[in-house]
Amino acid sequence: MSEKELLTKAKAGDFEAFLSLVDAHKGKVYAMVRRLTQNKQDAEDIMQDTLLKAIDKIDQFRGDSSFGTWLYTIALNFARGRFAQKSQADLKPIEEYLPGLTDSGSHNHEQSALFDWRDPHKQLETEQLKKIIDEAINELPYKYREAFILRYVEELSVKEVARLTKQSDASAKSRILRARLALRDRLAKTFEDEYGRKVS
Amino acid sequence: MAGKCPEYISNLNDYLDGGVSPELCAEIQAHLGECRNCRIMVDTLKQTVKLCRDGVEEQLPQALEEKLTGLLRKHWEKKFGRK
Ligand SMILES: [Zn+2]
Numbered sequence: 001m002s003e004k005e006l007l008t009k010a011k012a013g014d015f016e017a018f019l020s021l022v023d024a025h026k027g028k029v030y031a032m033v034r035r036l037t038q039n040k041q042d043a044e045d046i047m048q049d050t051l052l053k054a055i056d057k058i059d060q061f062r063g064d065s066s067f068g069t070w071l072y073t074i075a076l077n078f079a080r081g082r083f084a085q086k087s088q089a090d091l092k093p094i095e096e097y098l099p100g101l102t103d104s105g106s107h108n109h110e111q112s113a114l115f116d117w118r119d120p121h122k123q124l125e126t127e128q129l130k131k132i133i134d135e136a137i138n139e140l141p142y143k144y145r146e147a148f149i150l151r152y153v154e155e156l157s158v159k160e161v162a163r164l165t166k167q168s169d170a171s172a173k174s175r176i177l178r179a180r181l182a183l184r185d186r187l188a189k190t191f192e193d194e195y196g197r198k199v200s
Numbered sequence: 201m202a203g204k205c206p207e208y209i210s211n212l213n214d215y216l217d218g219g220v221s222p223e224l225c226a227e228i229q230a231h232l233g234e235c236r237n238c239r240i241m242v243d244t245l246k247q248t249v250k251l252c253r254d255g256v257e258e259q260l261p262q263a264l265e266e267k268l269t270g271l272l273r274k275h276w277e278k279k280f281g282r283k
Contacts, residue, residue: 013280015273022272031258044264051268055275130251137252152249153256158219177213184244 003067011059018058022051025068029075035149036079038138046082050075072154076146076164083142136186140179147175148183208238216245 001020009017029050034043053074054061061070137145143165150161162172208231214220215228232239260268 015276015280018276019272027257027259030260031256034258035252040261044261047260047264048268048271051272052275055272055279126251129247130254133248133251136248149252152245153252173213180213180216180245183248184241187244187248 004063007061007063007067018055021067022054022071025071026051028068029071032072032149032154033075033079035137035153036076036142036146037082038134042079042082046075046078049078053078073164076150080142080146080165132187132190133183136183136190139186140182144175144179144182147172148179151176205235205238208235212238212242216242 001017003021003024006017006021010021026047030043030047033046033050034040037043037046050071054071057074061067065073137148140148146165147161150156150164151158156164158173158176159169161167161176162169165172165175167175208228211220211224211228215225220228232242
């Protein structure tokens with residue numbers, strides 16, 4: 001059955017049709033929420049809130065976007081709401097996370113160690129790398145983490161990121177850039193600290 | 201090479217977001233070929249994204265699934281009435 005047919009049924013009150021729609025997308029939405037929150041309990045709460053809200057609003061969903069995108073949007077709003085309330089990290093300027101970044105957004109190579117991914121002697125185990133990267137992402141202030149994940153993990157366009165996060169295109173672009181640079185510096189620093197592998 | 205890099209960094213951003221002309225794209229790729237620093241910057245992003253995207257779907261915890269099944273049905277029946 002197509003998404004459209006399922007949607008028509010769900011709107012008419014067919015719970016099984018609604019569940020089928022949800023089943024097709026919930027794994028991806030949950031993964032995104034987990035990345036955004038970096039916290040299992042928050043992710044579970046947001047997932048629950050999202051699906052309850054989807055039931056409340058199902059009649060208003062007109063199908064302009066796919067059902068999955070619609071769920072993402074609801075989940076994202078809950079995640080943002082939660083972080084707006086509690087994230088102290090958001091109050092710190094991103095410069096604290098990337099000392100090499102100047103106001104103009106240009107970047108000084110010399111201030112941070114670099115990690116050469118092509119050097120076979122510097123290959124780290126994938127699991128170890130994943131952990132390091134997760135931690136680096138987790139340290140980003142929420143709005144930058146959100147911009148990075150939506151753009152690169154969810155592969156949304158800059159315009160879509162702007163729309164979803166209620167930003168101008170320019171400001172979304174700037175957040176994505178800063179998130180990327182902060183991550184790069186953060187990772188470089190970790191490699192330097194933990195592995196003594198400063199290059200250049 | 202370090203002298204030219206700041207100029208390239210701002211272009212690199214557009215390059216990574218797919219927003220540069222084919223000519224500039226070729227120029228940047230040539231620069232990446234000879235500049236280790238810029239290349240590392242691009243590689244870091246690519247590696248990070250690759251690792252982030254691995255397993256981009258995640259199974260909901262069993263306990264949450266069980267809780268949701270009942271909860272959603274109840275909420276649904278409240279809205280639409282029992283069918
Ligand atoms: Zn360069």
